[in-house]
Amino acid sequence: MMKKLIKWFFKILGIKPRKEEISLKESDHIELSVVIPMFKAKYIGWLPLEGLIRQKNINFKWELVIAEELGGDAFGENNIRAYEDRLKAVGCVKIVYKSLNKWIPLSNKWVLLANMCDENSRILVLHAADNYSAPLRLARHHEVFTNNKVHMHIPVKAIYYDILTRKTILHAAYPSKDCAARAMLTYVVKNLPKEANVKRGVDGWLLETARNFINGEDVFKIFYDKENNDWQYGLNTYGFNNIMDRYKDFKVIKGRFKKCPIDVNNTIPKEVLDRLYECRKLVEKYKRGMPK
Secondary structure, eight states, rough: OHHHHHHHHHHHHTOOOOOEEEESSOOEEEEEEEEEEEOOOOOOOOTHHHHHHTSSSOSSSSSEEEEEOTTOOOOHHHHHTHHHHHHTTTTEEEEEEEEEOOOOOOHHHHHHHHHHHHHHHHEEEEOOTTEEEOOOOHHHHHHHHHSSSOOOEHHHHEEEEEEEOOOOOEEETOOOOSSSEEEEEEHHHHHSSSTTOOOOSSSHHHHHHHHTTTTTTTTTEEEEOOSOGGGOEEEEEESSSSSSOHHHHSSSSTEEEEEEOOGGGSSSHHHHHHHHHHHHHHHHHHHTTTOO
């Protein structure tokens, strides 16, 4: 009723309100929220959306929630709107976009995004703005949280891809705090400190703070997904990432990183790899210079 009154009010005044929420169809019970913190994503913001529009086995309602700092390097709301129909085709029932007038630390942004989610959302998919999700990612998150009493789901393996060199490495998340394709219970992240102002080591902060909220490691349950092989059809890119100097991991492979056994030319669509290759000069300008 209130929404109808507001619409009527704007109509009388001849004002067209700016939409931050785009309802794609009836969304009475959203179970899962994909949240993406975008920052300087002008040249890479298409990548997570391309991964989301190819999701499979979706038998639940989900929403996409994005927060982005404004500026010349922003991906922008119009570019997100261009994906509306394709997102709707794979079960997305609502898009929420929030523009930010100033930069905020990533820890704050995760909590902000969680609190922007639908009140019915129970699963929070934390999606980086420079990652390309495997086609069963959302379905697998939903399956794990539906069938297991856990607070967090972490696929153990992930492919990291350097846009500049086109090299890949395999990331083994178990039992690392650093994980690429994770999801948590929405209410947990909603209740974390809103202004922790953590800029580095955010994955570790997220895990430890969530554990403390749930009253300790013995109570906080993580599902380390060792059986799922869908990881080979996704990419976690390096190039536009401002937080980590991940290029060092591609030069000396050690620790939680291994030699990647997968040829991404056989698992990732050619048009995606070609488009990433086109970003090469932009990354060079944007980041560290071409490697020798």
